[in-house]
Amino acid sequence: MTMRILGAPQRYVQGPGAIDRLAEEVAFVSRGPAAVIVDPVAFDLLGERISKQLPEARLLAFGGECTDAEIRARAEEIGDSGIVLGIGGGKAIDMAKGAAIMCDLPVGIVPTIASNDSPTSHIAVVYTPDHAVEGVRHMKTNPAMVLVDTEIIAGAPxxxxxxxxxxxxxxxxxxxxxxxxxxxxxxxxxxxxxxxxxxxxxxxxxxxxxxxxxxxxxxxxxxxxxxxxxxxxxxxxxxxxxxxxxxxxxxxxxxxxxxxxxxxxxxxxxxxxxxxxxxxxxxxxxxxxxxxxxxxxxxxxxxxxxxxxxxxxxxxxxxxxxxxxxxxxxxxxxxxxxxxxxxxxxxxxxx
Structure with a gap:
């Protein structure tokens, strides 16, 4: 008989100003510094607040598409980080998950838009360079932490x-x-x-x-x-x-x-x-x-x-x-x- 199975993130935090709990929430789920993959729009909006919360974080570039080549490049830059954070839209989130899979690390997700339901999942969607869906990859567990700042979500188109x-x-x-x-x-x-x-x-x-x-x-x-x-x-x-x-x-x-x-x-x-x-x-x-x-x-x-x-x-x-x-x-x-x-x-x- 097939087992009944439900998966879920370890922590889910939602509310106005939640981004200012980022350091506290990361400390709950990681013993090491964070590697942060943040899309350019989110960085312009939140860069100073992220740096204030996580001054020792390693910030990694995100080129806009979640391809196999980009995932591999970001994974090589993670170093001794204890967690990978994905901040921004869906593809930055998937990039963080993909890199976390390669490095066998937990992942934390901070969505800046509510355009889909990927933040809580253990799945990363990978695309081809011409933007077609290539396939999906799976983390061992769901994200260790999902933090949703509804003031930021409310400010998005x-x-x-x-x-x-x-x-x-x-x-x-x-x-x-x-x-x-x-x-x-x-x-x-x-x-x-x-x-x-x-x-x-x-x-x-x-x-x-x-x-x-x-x-x-x-x-x-x-x-x-x-x-x-x-x-x-x-x-x-x-x-x-x-x-x-x-x-x-x-x-x-x-x-x-x-x-x-x-x-x-x-x-x-x-x-x-x-x-x-x-x-x-x-x-x-x-x-x-x-x-x-x-x-x-x-x-x-x-x-x-x-x-x-x-x-x-x-x-x-x-x-x-x-x-x-x-x-x-x-x-x-x-x-x-x-x-x-x-x-x-x-x-x-x-x-």
Whole structure:
């Protein structure tokens, strides 16, 4: 019988001004100095505060893409550090995880945007130099520490938060697909009852509070709930629940020039709609989710992104079906099914 397995970070800290607890939180989980991988935008915003908190830290450069070559280069610079910190957006976070894997060190994550649920996971997504997804790598455990400063998150462009909501909203449908298809989660186990409860709570929060959070300029109660849902709850849900067609579609979207500029969560939003249109959702459910995504500014149409040719749809479908979790679904899918699902969304959107 397959074991029930749930993974989670050792510490999760969220709130306004949390960045000023960085030294305290690092001390809880590391006995040595930190090696810090910080993206340029985050460094301009937080460089002085990071240096004040961690004066002995080794700051490592980040070139903007998380490739195998960049991971190896950063790993060689870590030296005698006791922990690797990733500060910034998703790719800086993945770079820190990749380097930590190579050096067998714990990792701490400080996201400056809430655009996806990667901060709490033990997974690093690696890209090719031309920005397509190459694959994923796995740490032995989840991050030792995740620190989320909601004042910083609130100051970021709202497109990032919308993307995080799009990523998180996939989880109820993907968990259902994984359960229906008999797939295991990212720890090789089956989802726990706690995981199922987490998924439902995240969805309830997003439906109730997402639009209010998008309008908020300060981290009020609704904003705090939505950030927690997009980072912590969604992160626990995908790793300990499992993924399905929605995230499989990201593989295909990432190889299309018309779509490659979308944020991860924006791609997942389109992927979730595709998953529902492939047979899992009713017309009313699909239309309702399209309306919700439209109000947040998330993509809901392929025609709007200049994807319309048979060749484009076929290419997306074929690449997407190569993802390891594409089979986590209510029925076996082929390229024809996915092409029909994608085309149906444009028809629904036009109504």
């Amino acid at each position: 709202r497109r990032f938060l919308a993307a995080g909501i799009g990523d998180a909203m996939s989880k109820p449908y993907e968990l259902a697909g994984a359960l229906e298809g008999g797939g295991t989660n990212f720890f090789g186990g089956t989802p726990t009852e706690l995981t199922k409860a987490i998924v439902e709570r995240a969805r309830d929060i997003l439906i109730a509070d997402a639009e209010a959070a998008m309008k908020s300029t300060t981290p009020n109660a609704a904003f705090e709930r939505v950030v927690e849902a997009t980072i912590l709850l969604s992160g626990l849900a995908f790793e300990s629940g499992g993924l399905s067609v929605a995230h499989s579609m990201v593989r295909g979207f990432s190889v299309m020039p018309q779509l490659s500029g979308l944020l991860h969560g924006e791609m997942v939003a389109l992927g979730t709609l595709t998953q529902l249109a492939a047979g899992q959702g009713s017309e009313a459910e699909i239309a309702e989710l399209i309306g919700f995504f439209d109000r947040l500014g998330l993509p809901t149409s392929f025609a709007d992104k200049d994807v319309s040719s048979d060749e484009d749809f076929q290419r997306i479908a074929e690449v997407s079906l190569g993802a390891p979790y594409a089979s986590n679904y209510m029925r076996p899918l082929n390229a024809e099914h996915l092409v029909a699902a994608m085309r149906s969304l444009d028809r629904t959107h036009a109504l």
